[in-house]
Amino acid sequence: MLAKRIIPCLDVKDGAVVKGINFEGLREVGDPVEMGAWYGAQGADELVYLDISASREGRSTFTGLVRRISERIDIPFTVGGGISSLADAARLLDAGADKITVNTAAVLRPELISEIAAAYGSQFVVAAIDARFVPEDGFWRVTTHGGKTPTDRELFSWAREVQERGAGEILFTSMNHDGTRNGYAVAEYAALSERLSIPVIASGGAGSIGHIVEVLSAGKADAALAASIFHFGEISIPALKQSLREAGIAVRL
Amino acid sequence: MIAIVDYEAGNILSVENALKRLGAAFEVTADPAHLRAASHVILPGVGEASSAMARLNRPLPGGETLSGIVRSLDVPVLGICIGVQLLCRSSEEGGTDCLGVFSPRVRRFPADAGAKIPHMGWNAVENLSGPLFRGIPDGTYVYYVHSYYPEYAPDETVAVTEYAGCRFSAALQRGHFFGTQFHPEKSGPAGAVILKNFLSL
Numbered sequence: 001m002l003a004k005r006i007i008p009c010l011d012v013k014d015g016a017v018v019k020g021i022n023f024e025g026l027r028e029v030g031d032p033v034e035m036g037a038w039y040g041a042q043g044a045d046e047l048v049y050l051d052i053s054a055s056r057e058g059r060s061t062f063t064g065l066v067r068r069i070s071e072r073i074d075i076p077f078t079v080g081g082g083i084s085s086l087a088d089a090a091r092l093l094d095a096g097a098d099k100i101t102v103n104t105a106a107v108l109r110p111e112l113i114s115e116i117a118a119a120y121g122s123q124f125v126v127a128a129i130d131a132r133f134v135p136e137d138g139f140w141r142v143t144t145h146g147g148k149t150p151t152d153r154e155l156f157s158w159a160r161e162v163q164e165r166g167a168g169e170i171l172f173t174s175m176n177h178d179g180t181r182n183g184y185a186v187a188e189y190a191a192l193s194e195r196l197s198i199p200v201i202a203s204g205g206a207g208s209i210g211h212i213v214e215v216l217s218a219g220k221a222d223a224a225l226a227a228s229i230f231h232f233g234e235i236s237i238p239a240l241k242q243s244l245r246e247a248g249i250a251v252r253l
Numbered sequence: 254m255i256a257i258v259d260y261e262a263g264n265i266l267s268v269e270n271a272l273k274r275l276g277a278a279f280e281v282t283a284d285p286a287h288l289r290a291a292s293h294v295i296l297p298g299v300g301e302a303s304s305a306m307a308r309l310n311r312p313l314p315g316g317e318t319l320s321g322i323v324r325s326l327d328v329p330v331l332g333i334c335i336g337v338q339l340l341c342r343s344s345e346e347g348g349t350d351c352l353g354v355f356s357p358r359v360r361r362f363p364a365d366a367g368a369k370i371p372h373m374g375w376n377a378v379e380n381l382s383g384p385l386f387r388g389i390p391d392g393t394y395v396y397y398v399h400s401y402y403p404e405y406a407p408d409e410t411v412a413v414t415e416y417a418g419c420r421f422s423a424a425l426q427r428g429h430f431f432g433t434q435f436h437p438e439k440s441g442p443a444g445a446v447i448l449k450n451f452l453s454l
Contacts, residue, residue, distance in 0.1 A: 003375040252394035
């Protein structure tokens with residue numbers, strides 16, 4: 001039985017993890033490689049590193065970091081943040097990334113997904129979608145630039161389009177739920193999962209083990225991504241996986 | 254010295270990094286003499302089967318082909334992902350004959366089984382046997398990314414995984430030839446044990 005995946009997400013700026021944490025046994029707090037290795041040892045199934053550097057120097061630091069991550073980490077990892085061209089994708093592939101996420105640049109120029117999928121395969125391309133439900137609009141509106149800029153696209157039609165263009169997975173973040181810790185957008189993940197033939201990764205809103213159980217069962221998501229609840233040690237991955245197994249969800253222990 | 258077969262297959266960096274983590278000396282080579290002198294040979298890669306076979310069948314400067322060399326090796330050989338598929342009899346991907354070291358055909362997962370394709374993520378290996386899985390308990394999870402699978406073969410299958418209604422060969426062995434459909438280099442500590450088992454042959 002294919003296991004549901006648990007994915008810690010690390011935001012990286014100028015080569016260091018942004019959300020500071022302090023776990024026992026972690027030698028260098030803030031070092032993305034050490035943190036990734038630590039999560040791997042805890043039983044994370046995959047890692048996501050998002051580069052939030054604004055500068056060109058920060059970006060080139062990130063490529064070097066990806067190389068170091070691939071040397072050290074023995075589970076799959078995805079990198080993202082500011083990828084806007086086939087050349088960006090190639091640079092990160094060469095550095096050892098297993099997958100990349102595209103977000104804003106793909107909304108602005110959807111051909112980017114087709115180009116990367118054709119060159120390196122669908123398994124390499126994760127389409128990240130940030131969307132917000134605004135009651136006056138009556139639909140889930142896709143946003144760019146970290147949720148700051150609304151677009152005219154609608155979540156479900158955009159999700160279908162990225163799948164048709166060759167994305168291998170969808171990482172949907174509900175901007176209504178992100179940061180609230182009140183749970184994931186369960187109904188929307190279930191609807192996405194039913195309508196799509198590619199895996200769906202849930203992101204945004206995790207505040208408890210129960211929320212993750214819910215999005216992987218009722219929400220039918222293939223994977224759950226979270227950041228702060230892991231970074232601040234509120235949920236340990238071994239305890240989380242034990243709870244998932246007790247709830248009848250296939251996980252890798 | 255371990256040799257990784259250089260046939261311009263995609264993304265072999267993860268295999269190189271896994272060998273480095275194990276402290277193993279290796280080279281990436283298409284040189285017949287180096288391949289024959291190696292202690293272990295790894296056929297890695299991702300990509301499309303028929304074009305990968307075409308590259309293996311292309312004559313090298315001395316007139317030999319990598320296909321012929323790999324088939325005739327008498328040291329332990331490990332195919333990973335597309336590598337194990339190329340060691341099988343044939344593949345539905347691009348409708349190609351393969352090296353024929355293993356007897357199974359390689360088939361595409363059925364689209365109508367209600368399962369997502371590619372098969373991507375962690376799945377369990379069962380019915381483990383042979384030296385590759387020494388110290389690995391049945392039910393261990395390993396990492397997969399693939400849309401095609403080698404069929405089950407009673408005499409050669411040394412690990413089974415089930416997906417999309419198919420019980421397929423997660424790993425094959427015939428004599429000194431081995432292959433895994435999953436990626437040991439991305440399968441955490443269990444994958445490292447499997448690679449170590451291969452290197453200790």
